[in-house]
Amino acid sequence: MITERQLQILNVIVEDYVELGQPIGSKSIIERHQLPISPATVRNEMKQLEDLQLLEKTHTSSGRIPSERGIRHYVNQLLKSKSLSNKSVNWFDQFHDENQYDVNAMLKWLALEISNRSHYTTVVLGPNKFSRYIFEIHFVRVNPTHLMSVIVFTDGYVEKVHVQVLESLQQEQIEKLMNYLNQHFKQNTLSTMIKTLESLTVSFIDHDFIKKFKHALLTQINDQSEEIFLGGKMHLIDALDVTNVTMIQSILKYLESERIAQFLNETSSDSISVKIGQEINKDLHGISIVSTNYEISGDISGHLAVIGPTAMHYNKVIQLLNHF
Incomplete structure (x- = not known):
């Protein structure tokens, strides 16, 4: 004490x-x-x-x-x-009104804008793809053995999945499957559809194709279940000098690994979370991560964080992130 x-x-x-x-x-x-x-x-x-x-x-x-x-x-x-205000901010509201149907553009802009306002590097994780709600599913035959599935989500995000097929697969079969999936999984989460696909039994298409489609979908989504938007990497380069080379190298390596997404999924909450140095990882020194959850229009949510040295302007960063 x-x-x-x-x-x-x-x-x-x-x-x-x-x-x-x-x-x-x-x-x-x-x-x-x-x-x-x-x-x-x-x-x-x-x-x-x-x-x-x-x-x-x-x-x-x-x-x-x-x-x-x-x-x-x-x-x-x-x-x-600190008495933290929950008022929204005009600079974000205006951009959201103009870009609410392009989620990726909005989150990319958000990462850059928070970085410009905090003068630190910012990471924004997009919504988890498995939790997104399906708006519509399409199949496009690129060539006789190449089928592309285009999944449109209710938040405007689009996922394209490529599947190798037999030439014997008929266009009529593809259209029947597309109609079936839209009828049963529209307004459901992607996770719900994937869980159900394995047990799906339909007479109009070979079950091997459904297994291939599920495998291709899982392979692509699991590679990166969240989009990562990075803003202000140059702020780290600008701060580089002989006294902090090791610290900035540590931040860059951490950002380029998958650990940042895992860390934010495990630690971010509706309140502000601040992790310092070895609280992040026992091998890290001189780094702080200030993070929180964000929610936009009630159906787009994820995590965002400001990353910088332990000698950070915490007051400014906390007030900035509190808006989200």
């Missing part, structure tokens, strides 16, 4: 370190914040915070920097104390 004065000094050091990017000393704290205490008192309190592992002393300076544990303490206080 730390005192109110120690908490004030910790908050000041975290915020100054985020802004200045260098160790913070007692003289700097008093000059920048006009604290009514002596430098000796500040130094003593900083020593106490260091003993509590909330601050770290660097070898190159007499100042201190916040530890991951110290940043966690700061973030916890921030999440408790």
